[in-house]
Amino acid sequence: MKLREPSFLILSFLIFVSMSGFTQSAQKPNIIYIFTDQQSASMMSCAGNKWLKTPAMDYIAENGVRFTRAYVTNPVCTPSRISLMTGRFPSYFKDDNGKNVYENWGGIKVSEISEEVKQTTISAGLKKAGYDLVFGGKQHLPKPLSPQDLGFTIISEDERSELAEEAANYINGKPENPYFMVVSLINPHDICYMAIRDFAETDHEKHIIDNGVIEVATLDKALVKPEGISDKEFYENHAPPVPPNLEPQEGEPMAIQSLIEQRSFRKKAREKYTDKDWQLHRWTYCRLTETVDQQIQTVLDAVKKSGQEENTLIIFSSDHGDMDGAHRMEHKSTLYQESANVPFLMMWKGKIPAGIVDDVHLVSNGLDLLPTLTDYAGLKGKSDPRGLSLKPLLEGNSEWRKTLGVESEVGRMVINEDGYKYIRYFGEKSEEQLLDLNLDPYETKHFTNSMEHSEILSSLRHEFDTIWFN
Secondary structure: OOOOOOOHHHHHHHHHHHHHOOOOOOOOOEEEEEEEOOOOOOOOHHHOOOOOOOHHHHHHHHOOEEEOOEEOOOOOHHHHHHHHHHOOOHHHOEOOOOOEOOOHHHHHOOOOOOHHHHHOOHHHHHHHOOOEEEEEEOOOOOHHHOOOOOOOEEEEOOOOHHHHHHHHHHHHOOOOOOEEEEEEOOOOHHHHHHHHHHHOOOHHHHHHHHHOHHHHHHHHHHHOOOOOOOHHHHHHHHOOOOOOOOOOOOOOOHHHHHHHHHOHHHHHHHHHOOHHHHHHHHHHHHHHHHHHHHHHHHHHHHHHHOOOHHHEEEEEEEOOOOOOOHHHOOOOOOOOHHHHEOOEEEEOOOOOOOOEEEOOOOEEHHHHHHHHHHHHOOOOOOOOOOOOOOHHHHOOOOOOOOEEEEEOOOEEEEEEOOOEEEEEEOOOOOEEEEEEOOOOOOOOOOOOOOHHHHHHHHHHHHHHHHHHOO
16 A cells, blocks of 8 residues: 555544544643653554554554654654754754754754744743643753753653653642643663673773663563573564564665764674574563553553543654664664654544544654644744644644655655655765655665656655755
8 A cells, every 4th residue: 555545544534523523622731742762663562563562552542643654853862852842953953063963962062052942942832831841751952952941840860660650640749730741761772782782892882881780780671581481482482583674775875884883883783693683682672662661651540540631632752763673783873764763642532533543644753743732732833834733633634744854863864745765865975865665665775766766756856955955
């Protein structure tokens, strides 16, 4: 099926909207934004992944809308989080060296933001709308955009179960004012420590392992295999198989090769991990995702038990994904689906229709979150004008973007509604690729030189230069 064709559920939803005259309530909901770290869109059982169980995430999907075509603005931590706070691409900002932000180190070194940005962050908009601001968990933001500087009350600096409990305590306190709560959980990010520990060479890599006591302990717990079974049975019946796109992409860009060369553990993982090593990596990634799902369940239980479920908008997403063995890579930072495509779920019982799977509309969690939340709060937020509120879409307005831009430290991409991805890579040598997710959903090759794709290639080049990255 072509990606542009709406699913049966989407058609049913639009018919429901037109027949019922469904409209959102003018009531200001409490808003809880739950986001994980390093979770690909496929890492949920509601997404069809049979190798893990995520009942909390599934509950949000079953009682709301799951957007399957959601992307980050940049598939690495700090740049992605900058977008979530500001509704702008990370490259809108410059680091202390005057360079546009495309990667973590540059993102952390943003020491100044304009007065316009200060007045139009997601927190500034919701505060203006009368919301109390609450934040807990991982920050990984430059100081001018830290939650403290943006006016949030910090309920916990923990990134795990303690955070979930503190969020539940706040919810159970039934605050008088509407609140916007960010629950920023760390996992399944601990999967990063597997290859780093296996191949640590540099002092920096060894320092990461030595100081990651909690992270390594959590990783080790996730690495444990089921008791009472042989290795043969584990790898045949319990561990996920290697991915269909295990091998490097045919015609792999030099920019990707350079990215791998930058960190010795990434290069060694590609060269030395066996199929069983990759299976174990994928097993562990699943267990870490289940760990964070349990923490999300704590938050959902509090919302339900406190009687606030019908007055609470819950949004769930992640800051980026993980390669998890695809193209013999782990970690993030690439424009492949595993790294850039993330979960995006919305639930507001009684206000947002339940059980909808939207496999049509292109969503940017970094550009669209701010206008969406300020819209639900009753005002129009100001950010990148290419960011869109999802509220009209959920009310049956089918007008939506046809293409979406994504940045990274290796290059920039435009993806269109028909499932084509155009990538222009950074580097000394100019490289471009056209990918076709319809013919090659695992991105094993590119179609840049295909005569049958010349028209779409030209079209996306134009979109790249005039709409997204001019």
